[in-house]
Amino acid sequence: MSADFAARYGKVALIAGASSGLGAEFARQLAARGLDLVLLARRAELLDSLAVELREAHKVDVRTFAVDLGAPDLLDRVRAATAGLEVGLVVYNAAHSLIGPFLEQSLADKLRIIDVNCRGPLTLADEFGRIMAARGKGGLLLMASMAAAQGSPLVATYAASKAFDLVLAEGLWEELGKHGVDVLACRAGATRTPNYEASRPSGRVPIMEPAAVVRRALDSLGKRPSVVPGFVNRLGDLFMTRLLSRRAAIVFMGKTTRRLYSR
Numbered sequence: 010m011s012a013d014f015a016a017r018y019g020k021v022a023l024i025a026g027a028s029s030g031l032g033a034e035f036a037r038q039l040a041a042r043g044l045d046l047v048l049l050a051r052r053a054e055l056l057d058s059l060a061v062e063l064r065e066a067h068k069v070d071v072r073t074f075a076v077d078l079g080a081p082d083l084l085d086r087v088r089a090a091t092a093g094l095e096v097g098l099v100v101y102n103a104a105h106s107l108i109g110p111f112l113e114q115s116l117a118d119k120l121r122i123i124d125v126n127c128r129g130p131l132t133l134a135d136e137f138g139r140i141m142a143a144r145g146k147g148g149l150l151l152m153a154s155m156a157a158a159q160g161s162p163l164v165a166t167y168a169a170s171k172a173f174d175l176v177l178a179e180g181l182w183e184e185l186g187k188h189g190v191d192v193l194a195c196r197a198g199a200t201r202t203p204n205y206e207a208s209r210p211s212g213r214v215p216i217m218e219p220a221a222v223v224r225r226a227l228d229s230l231g232k233r234p235s236v237v238p239g240f241v242n243r244l245g246d247l248f249m250t251r252l253l254s255r256r257a258a259i260v261f262m263g264k265t266t267r268r269l270y271s272r
């Protein structure tokens with residue numbers, strides 16, 4: 010199965026936002042499936058120690074680049090990092106998120122969400138979509154969120170950015186699929202990552218480990234336009250999107266988020 014995966018999505022996977030949590034787990038599982046890696050994030054020391062671990066464990070080539078995915082020169086930086094490499098898979102994992110009342114957040118911070126969560130994946134989809142379509146194979150995996158399904162009070166801008174990722178991936182699944190390029194949005198629920206834990210949630214929601222989320226996402230690539238990892242999350246998704254009206258789902262999200270982040 011690893012050989013099939015590497016033949017379809019090798020030789021190199023580019024992971025945008027690879028220094029911790031889900032991003033580092035994508036790196037581990039893709040290295041285990043035999044792909045060489047280009048890892049991007051801002052914290053170079055974390056990327057470098059992950060690279061040492063993966064070269065030793067899996068005998069793959071790993072290159073690291075300290076890049077701010079929200080910066081205007083993103084495309085130039087990515088082209089420099091991948092020059093001469095056959096990138097067969099792009100995982101856009103990074104996200105910027107803000108939790109709290111919309112009116113208490115600065116516009117600059119909200120626009121940074123758009124830069125990192127929307128402009129970044131769109132830029133990489135444009136660049137590598139063309140390259141992969143010309144080659145007739147490849148994969149593009151965007152990390153969306155269950156929050157993408159409806160408006161979400163207290164995370165309104167973040168949820169809207171994840172809806173962009175979901176809908177972009179769905180459209181490209183059909184369009185690029187005709188050129189042999191598999192596109193997937195991963196609609197993850199709460200996942201135990203350093204970023205999630207740093208947000209200090211205080212209520213109880215079903216939580217998954219990064220390894221299970223990443224395994225499910227990679228196994229779903231080429232099979233469907235999007236995936237919700239985890240049985241309990243899929244039930245929650247059915248409840249929110251099929252049983253509740255859209256209006257009721259928004260109110261439910263507001264109550265859940267307020268309970269989770271009441272200090």
Ligand SMILES: NC(=O)c1ccc[n+]([C@@H]2O[C@H](COP(=O)([O-])OP(=O)(O)OC[C@H]3O[C@@H](n4cnc5c(N)ncnc54)[C@H](OP(=O)(O)O)[C@@H]3O)[C@@H](O)[C@H]2O)c1
Pocket residue numbers: 025026027028029030031032033049050051052053055076077078079101102103104105125152153154155196197198199200201202203204205
């Ligand atoms: N964790 C959850 O509960 C959950 C739930 C639903 C969806 N998701 C989605 O899953 C993805 C990963 O989730 P997570 O936040 O928990 O993350 P994570 O994988 O622990 O960390 C995010 C990664 O993105 C990098 N990153 C963030 N901003 C960046 C920037 N401007 N430039 C370069 N790299 C950047 C971080 O590295 P540096 O800090 O080193 O730059 C880190 O490596 C996100 O897209 C998120 O929306 C997560």
